[in-house]
Amino acid sequence: MPRWKALPEELDPQVRKFAGRLRGLVDRSGLSLAAVADRTGYSRTSWERYLNGRLLAPKGAVVALAEVTGVQQHHLTTMWEPAERAWSRSEMRHDMTMEAIRVSQARAALGEAGVAAAPVAGGRAAGGGAGVSTTAGPGEGGHDSGRPPSGSVRRGTVPRNPRQPRPGAVPDSTGGGHRPVGAPGERQGSGRRRLPLFLAGLVGALLLIAGAVLLTDLGGDDDAGAAAAAPSAEPGTSAPQLPAGVGCSGADCTGQDPEAMGCGGRFASTVARKTVGGGLVEVRYSETCGAAWARITQASPGDTVKITAGPSERDGTVDADAEAYTPMVAVKKASDAKACATLASGMTGCTTPE
Structure with missing residues (x-):
């Protein structure tokens, strides 16, 4: 393979x-x-x-x-x-593509919101002028001309004196005539007040949709999962503040892989070592994680290494990589841990603190 x-x-x-x-x-x-x-x-x-x-x-x-x-x-x-x-x-190309997708989605959402809101706005405008004729028939003056309608009688209406004001009409401030309630000036002002509200609703919907798209794109790196695995605090105590990428501390590290939990590398040091045959056995200790593990290098396939700290112990076996390390055991101080190796030849040896 x-x-x-x-x-x-x-x-x-x-x-x-x-x-x-x-x-x-x-x-x-x-x-x-x-x-x-x-x-x-x-x-x-x-x-x-x-x-x-x-x-x-x-x-x-x-x-x-x-x-x-x-x-x-x-x-x-x-x-x-x-x-x-x-x-x-x-x-950069990827970011531009994602931005174009977001803009396209936002425009589509804005278009859908506009189609849904138009009938509502139209219905309100029609309702505001219910019962008022806005179209002048033949021989009639337009409602904005300030002239009363002709004396023609429509079917189903009661004849009235042409000089008599319409029911519900208010005096016209421009002259001696009257204009009906809900005349063009009033409807125009009402429409102007509704327009900002309508646009504000569209902008709010667009912002909500854009926020949802951005949230779905936020994806954490796999390494962030290790930080999320930090132990929860017990009632009355505060959880340990671990560096980014470190996933355990103390007892929670026992049995865990030091590399997967972020305890190795710059957070670890060798505190004890021993040469056994042709192999080097080490105790690796991480003060950040409060744990230790054993490592053997320059070894042969079949050699084993074990870490011991009080009643806790873990072991590992060398494969074709000529090295191996064990899972971790929790320790309070570096000197609590000891590493031992057993070679395939039968030779054994253990570390002593440096």
């Missing part, structure tokens, strides 16, 4: 070339991803993304890998720079 997955086809050639260079360095070093993560201070999950083309390794990770593998930093960062520019261009 190949060690590396095929790089994505859509990957930019510069990024593809750089990812291949990083893979070659890791292969030549003989280190596993766990060892690369532990020695560079970047998590194993992050290195899987960098080496499989899902993310571009940051410059800090590139410099750290150069130190671990013994290559010139300048050569590696020189290759990284064009890859970083290509990656930025790709991200």
Whole structure:
């Protein structure tokens, strides 16, 4: 089974070339991803993304890998720079595409809101002028002309004196005539008041839709899940404040993978070591996590390593990577932990505190 997955086809050639260079360095070093993560201070999950083309390794990770593998930093960062520019261009295209999608969705939502609101506004306008004729018939003056209608009688109406004001009419301030309630001036003012309210409703609907689209796009990186796994506080106590990427502390770390929980790398140090046969056994301790684990390197397949702290112990077995580490055990201080190795040849040995 190949060690590396095929790089994505859509990957930019510069990024593809750089990812291949990083893979070659890791292969030549003989280190596993766990060892690369532990020695560079970047998590194993992050290195899987960098080496499989899902993310571009940051410059800090590139410099750290150069130190671990013994290559010139300048050569590696020189290759990284064009890859970083290509990656930025790709991200910009992606952002522009997502922005165009959001704008399209917002415009569609605005159009739907306008179609739904138009009949309501029209109904209100019609209701405001109910029972008032706004169209002048043949021989009649328009209602805005200030002249009373002719003496023609419509079917179903009561004849009236042309000079008599209509029921509900109010005096016309421009002359001696009368104008009906709800005349064009009043309806126009009412329409002007309704227009800002209508537009405000449309803007509010658009903002709600845009907010929903943005919330659905917010996705956290997988590494953020480790921080969410921090232990909850008991009543009357405050939860420990853990650095970003660290997922456990104290007893909650027992049995957990130190790399997966973010306890390795820059948060860990070797506090005890012992050479057993051709292998090096170490106690790795993280004060941040309040836990320790054992690691063996330069070993042979079948060798085992174990970490012990009081009644708690965990072990690991070396495979083809020539190294292994154990799950963690909670400790109050570094000297509480001891690592022991049992080689396939039968030789054993344990660490002593430094």
